Amino acid sequence: MTSTPAAHDPNKMAVLRRTQAVFSVLLVLFVSPLPCHNVPAYQKPVMVQQTGKVLPKPQMLTVSAEAYTLAMSGFKFTYGSSSQMCDIVDQAFRRYYDLIFVVDGVKKAPVVSKDMSELTELQIMVKEPCTGVYPSLESSENYTLTVAAPMGTLVADSAWGVLRGLETFSQLVYRTDDGMIIINKTTVDDFPRFAHRGILLDTSRHFIPIKYIKQNLDAMAYNKFNVFHWHIVDDPSFPYQSVAFPDLSAKGAFNPYTHLYTQEDVKDVIEYSRLRGIRVVPEFDTPGHTASWGAGLPGFLTPCYDGSAPNGKYYAANPMLNTTYDYMTKLLQEIKDVFPDKYVHLGGDEVSFNCWKSNPDITKFMEKMGFGTDYSKLEEYYIKNILDITTSVGRDYIVWQEVLDNGVQAKSTVGEVWFEHPTIQAVLERLTAKGYRVLLAAGWYLNHDVYNPGTDWSTFYKLDPRVFNGTQAQKDLxxxxxxxxxxxxxxxTNLIARLWPRASAVAERLWSNKDVTSMADATVRMDEQRCRMVRRGLNAEPLHPGFCQFEYD
Known part of the structure; x- marks a missing residue:
């Protein structure tokens, strides 16, 4: 399946990579007698200047040549007299103060010019109460930022808009070669183009320690992403420590003592995300992708047969047993209690029917239900039950696109597009024509091997989720x-470098105006954003030969 994202299927990925590897070796052997010289033409190294360029690009940005200095001892964030106050904004004040004034882990007082005006304060106005709130799909992230000495202003409906505005403010600030911290006179009126701007992170095929999950959440905040899609379990391992079913991780994790997300870990990630305006949407994918569930949940998986006898193998949730739905009810109730977001991702992709077909009890059940030999109806039966259970516990749901293609009736369902049959645009047109809301993932699989290092991000950048044949009403879906x-x-070891700054290209496509398409302009801002993340302590990979003012240590 080389033309579609194969990461959902490890076997397909392995074949794809072996094929690519063989092709690469043959290419080197027959095209280049000196493989060490088989590199792009010389590129002059770039010293990336920090000049206060913003990524993602705001909807409206006006920057004047008039510039002001900031002094570590003289600058402060404050609330306006009628502003709402809360811990989200309080902690953001501390974080962004450090991001502006801390270099290499040390607070460094900048040089202050007596010939320039000084910006001494950024006053914040939050209109809506923000104590104890969580972000949602409907949250406002709009903000207006005005920078003019001696006091700038940042006005937003919600704390989430304040967070986005503070990130923009911090990016407008830059440090000169002689040690001055500068910001230009600026006005910004900004809001996101799309409400759901996510990063999916798979923590089943390899366990990702909490430390690196938090680093990724920081990077997401720096790029105005607002959804952490936590693909927390899958076939290889079940690292989530369930209260209702502790054996799932005890028998399904790579190591039940070290490769485990405890309830406290999960709460920690949710709170860390909340303080950065990021929703945590967990994914518990069924009926397929459940191999790791079997040992800890006896009877959940379907016994596979060779002829009239079981062959000792198990695959997919057993859709005919009431106990399957009892298990899922208890688990989904727990998920609702642990994860505050309104949505849970239920998966539903890549279900092979071979095991179900081999099982004589499943065959009898099919006959009883009037499904004949159409196993997609059995899958639809299972999915409908899971959707009903999810609704009954008070949650909405996201599913992979196969569920929509197989005819789920609920128009409130959000479908995630992950493969390209025949094209991404055709899939978007087909699903929105049926009235479904959709998310786009196809085309943005950043785990794929980087064949053109430093330039593949341009492909991500050019993919617009709303460029397909359809009405405006369809595109709004x-x-x-x-x-x-x-x-x-x-x-x-490689999560942050593999994701960043390549994901920054997706961030801009999901935040900025559809007319922001200049690759030349984006390249300059991508360079600066990469160096900015490096200065902030993230090992974001380089885009081409060159260096940053502050290197990763």
């Missing part, structure tokens, strides 16, 4: 998208 990092070849 595309509510966002996600950059995906599947875990076959990614763990804590």
């Amino acid at each position: 595309v509510i966002g998208g996600e950059a995906c990092m599947w875990g076959e070849y990614v763990d804590g």
Whole structure:
């Protein structure tokens, strides 16, 4: 399946990578007698200047040549007299103060010019109460920022808009070669194009320690992503420690003592995300992708047969047993209690019918239900039950696109597009024509091998989720998208470098105006954003030969 994202299927990914590897070797052997010289033409190294360029690009940005200095001892964030106050904004004040004034882990007082006006304060106005709130799909992230000495203003409906505005403010600030911290006179009126701007992270194929999950959440905040799609379990391992079913991780994790997300870990991630305006949407994918569930949940998987006898193998949730739905009811109730977001991702992709077909009890059940030999009806039966259970516990749901293609009736369902048959645009047109809201993931699988290092991000950048044949009403049903990092070849050692700054290209496509398409302009801002993330302590990979003012240590 080389033309579609294969990361959902490890076997397909392995075949794809072996094929690519063989092709690469043959290419080197027959085209280049000196493989060490088989590199792009010389590129002059770039010293990336920090000049206060913003990514994602705001909807409206006006920057004047008039510039002001900021002094570590003289600058402060404050609330306006009628502003709402809360911990989200309080903690953001501290974070962004450090991001502006801390270099290499040390607070460095900038040089202050007596010949320039000084910006001494950024006053914040939050209109809506923000104590104890969680972000949602409907949250406002709009903000207006005005920078003019001696005091700038940042006005937003919600704390989430304040967070986005503070990120923009911090990016407008830059440090000169002689040590001055500068910001230009600026006005910004900004809001996101799409409400759902996510990063999918697979923590089943490789366990990702909490430390690196938090680093990724920081990077997401720096790029105005607002959804952490936590693909927390899958076939290879079940690292989530369930209260209702503790054996799932005890028998399904790679190591039940070290490769485990405890309830406290999950709460920690949710709170860390909340303080950065990021929703946590967990995915518990069934009926397929459940191999790791079997040992800890006896009877949940379907016994496979060779002829008239079981062959000792198990595959997929058993859709005919009431106990299957009892298990899922208890688990989904727990998920609702643990994860505050309104949505849970239920998966539903890549279900092979071979095991179900081999099982004589399933065959009898099919006859009883009047499904004949159409196993897609059995899958639809299972999915409908799971959707009903999810609704009954008070949650909405997201599913992979196969569920929509197989005819689920609920128009409130959000479908995530992950493969391209025959094209991404054709899939978007087909699903929105049926009235479904959709997210785009196809085309943004960042775990795929980087064949053109430093330039493949341009492909991500050029993919617009709303460019397809359809009415405006159809295009409005595309509510966002996600950059995906599947875990076959990614763990804590390379997660950040593989994702960033490539995911920044997706961030801009999901936030900025549809007319923001200049690759030349984006390249300059991508360079600066990469160096900005490096200065902030993230090992974001380089885009081409060159160097940053502050290197990763």
